[in-house]
Amino acid sequence: MANASRTFSDVRNVILSAHKNTGAQDKVGFYETWAEDYEQDVALLDYRAPLLAAECVSSFFTGDREKAAVLDVACGTGLVSGHLKQMGFRHFVGVDGSLRMLELAKKTGLYQQLTQCLLGQDEISAETYDVVIIVGALSVGQVPLTVVRELCDLTKPGGYVCMTTRGNADNREYKAELEQMIKALEEEQRWSRVTVVEVEEWERAVSEKDSGYIPGTIYLYQKSV
Numbered sequence: 001m002a003n004a005s006r007t008f009s010d011v012r013n014v015i016l017s018a019h020k021n022t023g024a025q026d027k028v029g030f031y032e033t034w035a036e037d038y039e040q041d042v043a044l045l046d047y048r049a050p051l052l053a054a055e056c057v058s059s060f061f062t063g064d065r066e067k068a069a070v071l072d073v074a075c076g077t078g079l080v081s082g083h084l085k086q087m088g089f090r091h092f093v094g095v096d097g098s099l100r101m102l103e104l105a106k107k108t109g110l111y112q113q114l115t116q117c118l119l120g121q122d123e124i125s126a127e128t129y130d131v132v133i134i135v136g137a138l139s140v141g142q143v144p145l146t147v148v149r150e151l152c153d154l155t156k157p158g159g160y161v162c163m164t165t166r167g168n169a170d171n172r173e174y175k176a177e178l179e180q181m182i183k184a185l186e187e188e189q190r191w192s193r194v195t196v197v198e199v200e201e202w203e204r205a206v207s208e209k210d211s212g213y214i215p216g217t218i219y220l221y222q223k224s225v
């Protein structure tokens with residue numbers, strides 16, 4: 001059961017401890033231990049990415065949302081699909097590296113299918129989706145950038161890919177490389193930009209290099225027909 005007496009300082013220490021984990025397997029191991037407290041801790045962080053990304057998809061999606069198939073990549077406990085459901089989407093498939101996070105996602109009853117997969121190493125089943133969304137996982141030490149091309153491959157022609165990343169000091173290099181990767185796919189005419197939203201107050205800063213809130217970015221792309 002989650003520990004209700006946790007403070008921002010506890011959360012800060014937990015997240016800073018994860019910075020020691022350098023490999024993808026280590027990072028997923030960290031989420032195994034954090035899963036139980038994850039939702040209440042990210043609330044203390046004022047982590048708004050799942051809501052903001054879902055709102056972004058919802059405001060541009062033009063298809064039939066009741067029929068649309070959504071792939072929630074690095075779904076965690078299910079926050080993103082929870083918001084999309086409130087916005088009228090109904091069909092969710094989730095993948096994540098952490099079994100414990102997936103167990104919590106299962107309890108939400110949101111997902112038709114949940115699969116454990118280490119992104120960047122395991123193949124995601126080659127189905128096609130109307131919306132592919134990845135929130136809070138494209139950042140240094142987490143999901144490798146090679147996955148961005150896979151996200152595009154998994155999307156139906158005309159479907160949408162929504163990605164987020166953080167803009168704080170530690171993640172700046174990763175963000176620049178992510179943007180190069182996104183641009184390369186644009187130049188190959190695999191997808192086109194729908195919107196890119198810069199958010200000043202993404203979540204509360206935990207590192208000494210940052211203060212107040214750190215910024216974040218939402219990228220919404222449409223797969224070429």
Ligand SMILES: C[S@@+](CC[C@H](N)C(=O)[O-])C[C@H]1O[C@@H](n2cnc3c(N)ncnc32)[C@H](O)[C@@H]1O
Pocket residue numbers: 024027028031049050073074075076077078079080095096097098101117118119120134135136137141142143144
């Ligand atoms: C910050 S949480 C985000 C969860 C959810 N999308 C949200 O916004 O609440 C990051 C998630 O990414 C998963 N993750 C990180 N690196 C991964 C990898 N290489 N392969 C699969 N999952 C990964 C973690 O297990 C965790 O559930």
